[in-house]
Amino acid sequence: MEEKELKTQITELNQKVDLLLEYVNQQRLKTNQLEDLVADFSIVGKDMYDSAVEELDNRMVNLDLDQVKGLALRFLRNIDNINNFLELFESMNDLIKDASPIFNEVIIDFTKKMNEFDQKGYFEFFAEAGNIFDNIITHYSPEDVRSLSENVITILETVRSATQPEMMSAINNGLKIYGSIEMENIPEYSIFKVMREMNKPEMKRALGFFVTFMKNMAAETNTK
Incomplete structure (x- = not known):
C-alpha cells in the first residue's frame, strides 16, 4: 500500500x-x-x-543634442497639456460633426435667399444705385457737399413740410391739372376776355389765394 x-x-x-x-x-x-x-x-x-x-x-x-534633449524633456513635462489639447480637439471635432447639419441648413437657406433676391432684382437694383452715387460724386465737388451739409436742416424741414398730406394732395392736384391741359390747343385771351374771366368766382378765389400767399411770404421774409 x-x-x-x-x-x-x-x-x-x-x-x-x-x-x-x-x-x-x-x-x-x-x-x-x-x-x-x-x-x-x-x-x-x-x-x-x-x-x-x-x-x-x-x-x-x-543638431544640438542638448537642444534635442531639452525638447524631449519639455515634451515630457507637457504631457498633461498635450492630453488636454487632444481632448479639446476631440470635443471640437464632435461639435463640428454635430453642428454640420445645422451649418448645411444655414448655407442652403442662405443660398435660397440669395437666389430669391437675385430673382427679384435686388442685386441689379443695388448695382444701379451704385451708379447713382457714382454720378453724384463725380458731378458735385467737395465744396458743394460742404454747402449741402450746412443747409441740410433747412432742406429736411422743407421736405418734411412738402410731404405733409395736404401739401402732397395739392401738388398731386396741380400735376393732374397740368397734365390735362392740351399744350397745343391753349385758347388765346384778349384783355377784355381776361377782364370778364376775372369776374368769375373761381378766378376771384385764385387771385385771393395768390395775394394771400404773396402777403404771407413777404411777412415771413420780413420776420427773418
Whole structure:
C-alpha cells in the first residue's frame, strides 16, 4: 500500500516537473522572441538613425543634442497639456460633426435667399444705385457737399413740410391739372376776355389765394 502511494506521489511530482519544464521552455522561447524583436528593432533603429544622420548631413543641418534633449524633456513635462489639447480637439471635432447639419441648413437657406433676391432684382437694383452715387460724386465737388451739409436742416424741414398730406394732395392736384391741359390747343385771351374771366368766382378765389400767399411770404421774409 505504501509503495503504491509512493508511486502516485512520484507520478504527480513528475507531472509537476514536466509542467515546470514546459513553462520554463515557453519563457525561454518568449525571451528568445523578445531578444530577436529587440535585435530587429535595434537594426531598424540603427538604420533609421544612420539614414537620418546622413540626410541631415546632406542637407547641412546641425543638431544640438542638448537642444534635442531639452525638447524631449519639455515634451515630457507637457504631457498633461498635450492630453488636454487632444481632448479639446476631440470635443471640437464632435461639435463640428454635430453642428454640420445645422451649418448645411444655414448655407442652403442662405443660398435660397440669395437666389430669391437675385430673382427679384435686388442685386441689379443695388448695382444701379451704385451708379447713382457714382454720378453724384463725380458731378458735385467737395465744396458743394460742404454747402449741402450746412443747409441740410433747412432742406429736411422743407421736405418734411412738402410731404405733409395736404401739401402732397395739392401738388398731386396741380400735376393732374397740368397734365390735362392740351399744350397745343391753349385758347388765346384778349384783355377784355381776361377782364370778364376775372369776374368769375373761381378766378376771384385764385387771385385771393395768390395775394394771400404773396402777403404771407413777404411777412415771413420780413420776420427773418
